[in-house]
Amino acid sequence: MNFSVSGNNNGQIVGKDAYYSTKTDRNEVAGEILKSQGGGKKYGFDSGLLVQMSVQQQMGGTIPELKQNITNANVKIGALTSLTSTMNTFLLQTVEKLSDASFLSGFDVNVSDKLAASATVNEGANITKATQYSLNVTQVASAQTLTTGEYDPSQPIGKGSMEFSLGSYDSAGKFSDNWQGGGGLIKVDETDTVSSLADKINDANMGITATVITTPSNKQRLAIYSNKTGADHAINIKTTKDSALPINNIDSFNYNGTNTATFTEKVGADNSKFSINGIDFEYTSNDIKDVMGLDLKITGKTTTPAAISVSQDTNTLVGNVQFFVDNFNSLMDVTSFLGNPSPGEKFQGSLHDSKVLKDLKQSLSDMDFELAQNGNSLEDIGIKTDEKGYLSFDRNKLEKSLKANPQIINDVLLNKNHSTTHAISIKEIGNTKTGGYYTQNGKYDVEITEKSAPAKLHTGSVKYPVSINATNSTIKMTINGIKVDIKMQEGKTYDADQLALEISNQINRNDAMKSKGDGVIVKSQSDGSLELTSSKNGSKYSFEVDEDNKSLGFTTTLTKNIGKDVAGKINGVHALGDGDALSSMFDKSTKGLVLNISSNVQIGKPETITIQRGYLTSIKNSMSYMINNDKGVVKAAIKDYEKSLDTNSLDSLVSKLDAAQDKSDKLAKQYWGKYSHVESALSRSSSIQDMLDVMYFPDKKDK
Structure with a gap:
C-alpha cells in the first residue's frame, strides 16, 4: 500500500498490517546495492536479506505502526470535518429556520385589507383559539422629506457650515434633539453646488440621506430625508455663514420645522397611529411587536376597519414538524455511516465506538429527558425516538394535540421563558454547561431592591x-x-x-x-x-x-x-447590577441569567420568572458548542489529530516517523558494514575450508 503523510486511503481506516510488507524507498535502494555485489548468493548467503532482517529485528513494527496511525489520523480528520459540516448545515437550515416562531405558530393570520397591514401572532402571545380583531389605521409612520427649489448645476450655494440634528418639534415649534437620532456638522466651500452638498451629507453618515433631482429644464433640486420614521426623527438645520464673502446665501438653508423659501416639507415626520378593537396606539415605527398578541406591519390607512382573522393552520404545522424529523434523521444517517462497525471508503466506520458519537447521542438523549422533566416531551407532538436515535412521526397524534393546545409545538420546540411582570424581562440565559454559565430550567423569584438611574x-x-x-x-x-x-x-x-x-x-x-x-x-x-x-x-x-x-x-x-445600577436578588441570591441589567453569577441554578429591569418596576415586590428551553434551543446550544468551541468534543478531536500531524512538533507522529526512518537508515548502513566483508570474502573463497573459515572463524589468520 502506498503511503503519504497527507493521504487518507480514500477515507478508509487502515488495518494494523497494512504497511508491514511495504519497503521504504531508501531500503529498496539499499537492497539493490547489496544485490549488485553478487558473489555470496551462490554460496547460499544473502547479505541484503541479513541486513533487512537485522534492521527489522531492531526496529520492530515502529515504522508500519506510525504510518498506520498517520493515515488513520487523516481519515478521522476528514470524518470529523464531514460531521461538522453536516451538523452545521442541520443547525442553519433546520434548527435556525424553525426557531422563528412564525414557522411553528398554531395560527394563520389574515388581514382583510392587504394594503393597510400584515400581521402574525407574537411568539409569546397567549392565544388559544380562533380570534377576530378590528383594525383601523389613521396614520402611517413616515420619515421626514424636505426638498429645495431649483438651482443651476454649477450654482454655488455659499460658504460656511451646516449643522444637522434629528429630534422632535413640540406644538409651539420648539425643537428637542434626539441624541440617538444622528446628525452632524459639515463644512460648505464656496465652490459647493447642490450636487456636491448632497455628497457631503451622505458621506457624513448622519442618519440623513440626500439626493439630487434633475428637472426637465436641466435644473437641480436637493431632497433630504431622515433614515428613520417617526416624529422623533424630524430634521433641524442650523447654518453658520462665512461673512468674508460678499455674496453668500448659505443662511437660506436654515430649517426649524416650518417651510422656508429654500425648503419645503414633502413628507412629515409622523408616527403610526391605529386602533385595535377601539383601543388607540401610537408608535414611531410601522413594525410593531406584541400589540394585543399580534406583531403588525402597518403599510397604509384604512377607509373602513379591516378585519384580522386568526385561525388554526394545521397542515403547515404538520409539514414543518415532518421537515424537522426528516432532516434530523438525515443527520442520524451520517452518524450511523461514520459509526458503522465495518470500515469502508468515504469515512465509513471511521468514528466507530468514538467518544464524539457517544457524546452526541448522549446529549440528544439528555435533551429529551430534560424536556420531559419540565412538563413537555417530543411525544406530545407525535415524535418518538428509537434505540438508534432516529425519530418517527405520528401525524394523527399531533393533529389531536393541536386541537387541545394550538401552541403545543411552540411549547415543545421553542423556549417558554416568562416573567410575571412586563417590568422584568429575560435578556439572556446561560447556555454553556461546560463553561459554567448554565441557567437551569425552572421558576425563580426576583426581587428588586433599588432602581437604576x-x-x-x-x-x-x-x-x-x-x-x-x-x-x-x-x-x-x-x-x-x-x-x-x-x-x-x-x-x-x-x-x-x-x-x-x-x-x-x-x-x-x-x-x-x-x-x-x-x-x-x-x-x-x-x-x-x-x-x-x-x-x-x-x-x-x-x-x-x-x-x-x-x-x-x-x-x-x-x-x-x-448614575446608579439596578440592585436586587435572583433566586434569593444577590445579583450583579450593570445599568438596567441584573445578572446572576453566584447562584448555581440561575448562573448566566441576565434580566432587563425597567424603570416602572416595583421595589420590594417579589416577581417570578420561568426558564424553560425548547428542544430546538437545546440542540442549537449543544451542537454549536461541540463544533465551534475549542473544548467541544468535535472541534477538540480535530485539533488533537491535527496536532498529531504537525510537522513542526517533535512529539507529532510525522516527526516520530522521520526519526524512525533516519534510525532505520543508520542501522542499514551499520549492518551493511558488518556483512559486506563476509560476502566479499566468500566471493574470493577457493575451497569449502576457506568458506567455513570466513563464515565461522572470521578471526582466523592466514598462515
Whole structure:
C-alpha cells in the first residue's frame, strides 16, 4: 500500500498490517546495492536479506505502526470535518429556520385589507383559539422629506457650515434633539453646488440621506430625508455663514420645522397611529411587536376597519414538524455511516465506538429527558425516538394535540421563558454547561431592591441671552470618563434652548462618545440652569466639570454625579447590577441569567420568572458548542489529530516517523558494514575450508 503523510486511503481506516510488507524507498535502494555485489548468493548467503532482517529485528513494527496511525489520523480528520459540516448545515437550515416562531405558530393570520397591514401572532402571545380583531389605521409612520427649489448645476450655494440634528418639534415649534437620532456638522466651500452638498451629507453618515433631482429644464433640486420614521426623527438645520464673502446665501438653508423659501416639507415626520378593537396606539415605527398578541406591519390607512382573522393552520404545522424529523434523521444517517462497525471508503466506520458519537447521542438523549422533566416531551407532538436515535412521526397524534393546545409545538420546540411582570424581562440565559454559565430550567423569584438611574448634572443659573467670547467659548468636562471639550463660536449669542442644543450636539457628536454609543440629553430649566442627563442608566455614566466657566453656569464646585445600577436578588441570591441589567453569577441554578429591569418596576415586590428551553434551543446550544468551541468534543478531536500531524512538533507522529526512518537508515548502513566483508570474502573463497573459515572463524589468520 502506498503511503503519504497527507493521504487518507480514500477515507478508509487502515488495518494494523497494512504497511508491514511495504519497503521504504531508501531500503529498496539499499537492497539493490547489496544485490549488485553478487558473489555470496551462490554460496547460499544473502547479505541484503541479513541486513533487512537485522534492521527489522531492531526496529520492530515502529515504522508500519506510525504510518498506520498517520493515515488513520487523516481519515478521522476528514470524518470529523464531514460531521461538522453536516451538523452545521442541520443547525442553519433546520434548527435556525424553525426557531422563528412564525414557522411553528398554531395560527394563520389574515388581514382583510392587504394594503393597510400584515400581521402574525407574537411568539409569546397567549392565544388559544380562533380570534377576530378590528383594525383601523389613521396614520402611517413616515420619515421626514424636505426638498429645495431649483438651482443651476454649477450654482454655488455659499460658504460656511451646516449643522444637522434629528429630534422632535413640540406644538409651539420648539425643537428637542434626539441624541440617538444622528446628525452632524459639515463644512460648505464656496465652490459647493447642490450636487456636491448632497455628497457631503451622505458621506457624513448622519442618519440623513440626500439626493439630487434633475428637472426637465436641466435644473437641480436637493431632497433630504431622515433614515428613520417617526416624529422623533424630524430634521433641524442650523447654518453658520462665512461673512468674508460678499455674496453668500448659505443662511437660506436654515430649517426649524416650518417651510422656508429654500425648503419645503414633502413628507412629515409622523408616527403610526391605529386602533385595535377601539383601543388607540401610537408608535414611531410601522413594525410593531406584541400589540394585543399580534406583531403588525402597518403599510397604509384604512377607509373602513379591516378585519384580522386568526385561525388554526394545521397542515403547515404538520409539514414543518415532518421537515424537522426528516432532516434530523438525515443527520442520524451520517452518524450511523461514520459509526458503522465495518470500515469502508468515504469515512465509513471511521468514528466507530468514538467518544464524539457517544457524546452526541448522549446529549440528544439528555435533551429529551430534560424536556420531559419540565412538563413537555417530543411525544406530545407525535415524535418518538428509537434505540438508534432516529425519530418517527405520528401525524394523527399531533393533529389531536393541536386541537387541545394550538401552541403545543411552540411549547415543545421553542423556549417558554416568562416573567410575571412586563417590568422584568429575560435578556439572556446561560447556555454553556461546560463553561459554567448554565441557567437551569425552572421558576425563580426576583426581587428588586433599588432602581437604576442616569447620571445628572445641574448647572448654575444664567441670564439669557448669553454672548460667547474668548473667555467663555470652551466648556471642559469629563463625561463617562471621556475628556470632552465643548467649543462654541465666538461672537454668537444664545438663548437657553439654543445653548442646550449646542452643548447637546457637541457632546453627542464627540467621536469617543459615539464610538461607545453613549449620549447626553441637555434641557434648559425655568430658573436659567441646564440639566444634563446621561442617555443610559448605570454607574459607568458620570458628569464632572474640569474648569470653571461661570458665565455659562459650569463650575468645578458642582458635585460629580454618577448614575446608579439596578440592585436586587435572583433566586434569593444577590445579583450583579450593570445599568438596567441584573445578572446572576453566584447562584448555581440561575448562573448566566441576565434580566432587563425597567424603570416602572416595583421595589420590594417579589416577581417570578420561568426558564424553560425548547428542544430546538437545546440542540442549537449543544451542537454549536461541540463544533465551534475549542473544548467541544468535535472541534477538540480535530485539533488533537491535527496536532498529531504537525510537522513542526517533535512529539507529532510525522516527526516520530522521520526519526524512525533516519534510525532505520543508520542501522542499514551499520549492518551493511558488518556483512559486506563476509560476502566479499566468500566471493574470493577457493575451497569449502576457506568458506567455513570466513563464515565461522572470521578471526582466523592466514598462515
